[in-house]
Amino acid sequence: MRDFSFTQLHKDKKTQARTGVIHTPHGDIRTPAFVPCGTQATVKSLTPDELDTIGVQLFFVNTYHMYLRPGIGVVKKAGGLHKFMNWNGPIMTDSGGFQIFSLAKKASLVKISDEGVEFQSHWDGTKHLFTPESSMRWQSALGGDMHIAFDDCTPYGVSHEKARLSMERTHRWAQRSLAEHKKLHKKNIVLKTPYQALYGSIQGSVFKDLRQESAKFISGMDFDGIAIGGVSVGESKKQMVDVLDWVTPVLPDDKPRHLLGVGEIDDIFTLVEHGIDTFDCVQPTRLARMGTVLVGNNPINQLANTPIKKHELDITNTRYAKDFGPIEKDCSCYTCTHFTRAYLHHLFHVKELLGYRLATIHNLHFIHRLVDDIRESIQDHSFLELKRSWI
DSSP states (O other): OOOOEEEEEEEOSSSSOEEEEEEETTEEEEESEEEEBOTTSSOTTOOHHHHHHHTOOOEEEOHHHHHHTTOHHHHHHTTSHHHHHTOOSOEEEOOSHHHHHHHTTSGGGEEEOSSOEEEEOTTTOOEEEEOHHHHHHHHHHHTOSEEEOOOOOOOTTOOHHHHHHHHHHHHHHHHHHHHHHHHHHHHHHHHTOOOOEEEEEEOOTTOHHHHHHHHHHHHTSOOSEEEEOSSSSSOOHHHHHHHHHHHGGGSOTTSOEEESSOOOHHHHHHHHHTTOOEEEESHHHHHHHTTEEEOOSOHHHHHHOOSSOTTEEETTSGGGTTOOSOSSTTOOSHHHHHOOHHHHHHHHHTTOHHHHHHHHHHHHHHHHHHHHHHHHHHHTTOHHHHHHHHO
């Protein structure tokens, strides 16, 4: 029996936007949902209690990094990721494919074949081999609730011919990933291990025929969910929209859809409008560590904003050195209810670690409140009105 399912609850009348619930052994996930990246088994600088208070329902852990440090065996001996991190909610792990794609920018570090990917560790230069089967075994040992099938992440700018070869390899690896996943599931039944769901990954670069072919192929397999990859590897926002226009009409309604690696504010509205249920991105936490905090449409915020982007405020700017208001006047996060812009400016100026924590708390709270509002707008059929007020 699979202790994993998706229930669609509401559908917007004018778009593909929808709300739903993903049921997992470690709790339900209300969708649409933003998924922070906990690359190395931590959402940088925050505790599990803080994540729970912010409203984080699910976060992403990176199999490639866990494999290299501390090692899959260490996490398994600890009882899996949930016990290792002391996080009781759902966890999603990736296949390692994207990190290997990143290494491939230095061609000497990676060798791709039909068997899998041989690569050199970016830490110590040792050689390792990732295959669909080993990726499934390692993700199973980590114990996450949702896994991603091993895929060949197609780089942007390749020819149609090379994109097809990459997509076809992804499809062969998807078949091998699913076969290994089913073998592991049989073993886990004996061990009474909670069910671990598997998402198949759609590739095909920026070519309509390939994307639609991949969407049909992956959707036709016995995956628990669908992931869309290769839309944050150099493509323009318009090209990302094109991919969504081609792919989402093909996808089944009864499976959750995850888009990999995208999460700017305008992107979030685009993804939700196309019926995407979950999406992960490092941006809110990475921006926080750079001293950039997110702000809404309040005119007070806009007047004080620096000319980076409409919803970003550079707290390191000297104009905030004597600004004793919160980051956002109407924000209820721990940072805004306890500290001022001047204090955060000071922390970043002297490079105190607390500054990174407080900015991260605010940015994640900001994104989760926005997605909460988006879910509510879908329920009352005002999604496009909310989108227009933000974009």
